[in-house]
Amino acid sequence: MRLTKNNQFAQYLPCLFKNLVEKYNHIGLSICDTKQNQRARHATGKVVIAKLQSFICYFPKLNYLQNQLNEFSICEKHYNQVIVKDNIFIKKLNQSTSLNESNYNNNSDQATTIIVSISDPQIEELQEALSTLQTTHSSQETKINQLVENLDQAYNFVIDSWNKLQVQEKKIQRLEKENQDLKKQWEN
Numbered sequence: 001m002r003l004t005k006n007n008q009f010a011q012y013l014p015c016l017f018k019n020l021v022e023k024y025n026h027i028g029l030s031i032c033d034t035k036q037n038q039r040a041r042h043a044t045g046k047v048v049i050a051k052l053q054s055f056i057c058y059f060p061k062l063n064y065l066q067n068q069l070n071e072f073s074i075c076e077k078h079y080n081q082v083i084v085k086d087n088i089f090i091k092k093l094n095q096s097t098s099l100n101e102s103n104y105n106n107n108s109d110q111a112t113t114i115i116v117s118i119s120d121p122q123i124e125e126l127q128e129a130l131s132t133l134q135t136t137h138s139s140q141e142t143k144i145n146q147l148v149e150n151l152d153q154a155y156n157f158v159i160d161s162w163n164k165l166q167v168q169e170k171k172i173q174r175l176e177k178e179n180q181d182l183k184k185q186w187e188n
Contacts, residue, residue, distance in 0.1 A: 010040040010073035016052075017078045020059055027058070033077040041079055043072040051083045064122055 015032045025031075034040050041048065049069065056063050065072070074083065 010042045013040070013042070013071065013073040015040070015075040015078060016043045016062075016065060016069070016072040017074070017082070020061060023061070024059060029059075030077050030081050032075040034075045038076040040073040040075050043069040043074050045074075048074055048079075048083055055082060 011034070017029060018032050021029050021031055043049075043052075052062055052066070
């Protein structure tokens, strides 16, 4: 049987949490493990998808992986820790977050600046796209300002030309009247 990406056996797919363990082991995320008599599960299962939503705030990288769940499985260790015993794990995460916040509040006078650096290809792509959009926007803004200036000049030219035309028209009318008056005088 030939396996496509959509119907691969879960045991051959990497665990969704595999690349998150190193980053989040300090808050209790276990190392991947599936014993021989246990099985890995697809990350696209309804229960898994529903439970993952409650963990996005703790593991922001999960948000980026949501569109790629068919490429991942959930190992037995993480299925039990995150999906089955999610209430216990969330309590643990909340305690960890509370401790971190209280430590931060106790040391707030020492910490003045925190720089967060995330290396994620999607973020880098978005930053490049944003930079391109900003450059394009700036260029278009300059062009629009130039066009507005040109329109103002053209409008002023039309108004000046209209005023000159009105003056010329009055002169012509005056000269025509004078010409008619002179004709009448000449004929008499």
